[in-house]
Amino acid sequence: MKKTVLEELRENSAEYLSGEELSKKLGVSRTSIWKHIKKLKEEGYIIESSTKVGYKLIEAPDILYPKEIERLIDTEIVGKEIIFMESVDSTNNYAKMVAADSFIEGTLIIAEEQTLGKGRMGRGWISPKGKGIWVSIMLKPDMKPEQAMQITIIAAYAVAKAIKEVTNLEALIKWPNDIVVNGKKVCGILTEMGAEIDAINYLIVGIGINTNIDKISFTKRGLNTATSLKIEAGKTIDRKLLLSKIILNFEKLYLDLVRKLDITNIISSYKKLSITLGKDIRIIHNDEEQLGFAKDINNSGQLVVILKNGEEIEIVSGEVSVRGIYGYV
């Protein structure tokens, strides 16, 4: 019901809607309308009220409320169910808790802030309130654990494409799933799963995007390989629009993938955005370092590498540094 008041205001935001009109239209009392308006204002909506002419929506808050996202996406599964939180330790951890019970495929966990955001390999991820997109998508693909890499690949591509669409920045992908703008990291993706030997029970794609974080937040932490879209674009980015584009892009690729319409095209598009291919790289595994050349990405999403000794190997992950970015010269 509250949503309907908001929708009416949104559709008529050029003019004032009187409490009486709203009351008639929605079939509820004027007191009820007033209560809903009050609630919306508490949530951060700026609504002009005048006893004479009624209500007018001036601005929606910069908060990723489900009602703000749902209107921008028309999807089959991703985001049909949204869990929104002002603050959480980590959206992936929250998603795993949800997954321990049962969930609807495509459930989206959104938090305005993460107090213990997680990166890969147990690292932290700064996630200040209202400054980024901190979300997890919950999936149940009918896949084996070793195929999970493909989901990570499409998530990276979906995000890079969305960033380009919304900000016009050249967003590239450092294999497997960092998004890099002007040589610095703006997004990390952490894929976690619960699985049996031969079947994934659930898969969680955690996406963290440094959207409107100011430079000072990075410099004061000594993070000189990270940046935000706002820093690079020189303006505040519409988080709602960006998140909705990510959801739309991801869903399309995900459904294509699970419906077996071949990953070749996706990999081909992904490769065009790769900052890793054709570069010298350094692979660190179990504290051992190997040097090589990034030759290709195969249809499993693995990086095909030619080592210094001429041997060709395929790597699933581990730490890969790319010459030319993140300070590796």
Next chain:
Amino acid sequence: MKKTVLEELRENSAEYLSGEELSKKLGVSRTSIWKHIKKLKEEGYIIESSTKVGYKLIEAPDILYPKEIERLIDTEIVGKEIIFMESVDSTNNYAKMVAADSFIEGTLIIAEEQTLGKGRMGRGWISPKGKGIWVSIMLKPDMKPEQAMQITIIAAYAVAKAIKEVTNLEALIKWPNDIVVNGKKVCGILTEMGAEIDAINYLIVGIGINTNIDKISFTKRGLNTATSLKIEAGKTIDRKLLLSKIILNFEKLYLDLVRKLDITNIISSYKKLSITLGKDIRIIHNDEEQLGFAKDINNSGQLVVILKNGEEIEIVSGEVSVRGIYGYV
């Protein structure tokens, strides 16, 4: 402390120990001794008490209490930490809950009964009170998700070997991890993990062994491909001894594996107990059926199959029926 009273009684079970002796030996009051004896009796220990001559341990209960198992194992990691429950929905589910927080590698979850025991692919597993071994071993191997199969392989071998040691029954392995005695299933293993793309965060090996279940429990449920060790051996099996042998066998193989001392020997031993190798098999995947011949098991634990059309494939899992067992003729 309570354990020490039990140990004293156990070491001197040929004779009576007076309350005074125990009190002196353990440095506690006679009232305290009496309380401990009372507690042990409540747990099912049969202890003769006589005000004249003291206490004598007649029999320990047939319950897999940690104090009963710990004395039979001398391990580095497996079972150093034991969580015991009279009843639980599923030891694997419980282990996953524990894993969501943090745990010591090798933690063993033991339940006397599972109310919702789980088999592979979401199937159920009957787990009546005191009649089986229903346990989960919690591990943190430094492995990639696709290597988890190897752990399943060693668990199956550890169990088959332990069954042979304790019951002298010919326990064979239906690939990957059913244990079969006289053509019927006595044990299932359910391996579940939490993982990132390239690293296992935790791995849980759930082992369910139909130990002292009576024939009627299977026949009344129409389970004619299942049996118990008691049915096949014609006598009640010592569950404590069997569990301790499994732990000892498993730990040895697991430490060998993670310390990279090669899996070739283990696979070779495993193959000797395989009921699948050299047989015609039927593979069911996504409702499609393929016929083939089980040629080999490779060092990843995969089954190497020659299909009817001559093609050789390696399978991770899925449903494999073996001609000659479980009613496949």
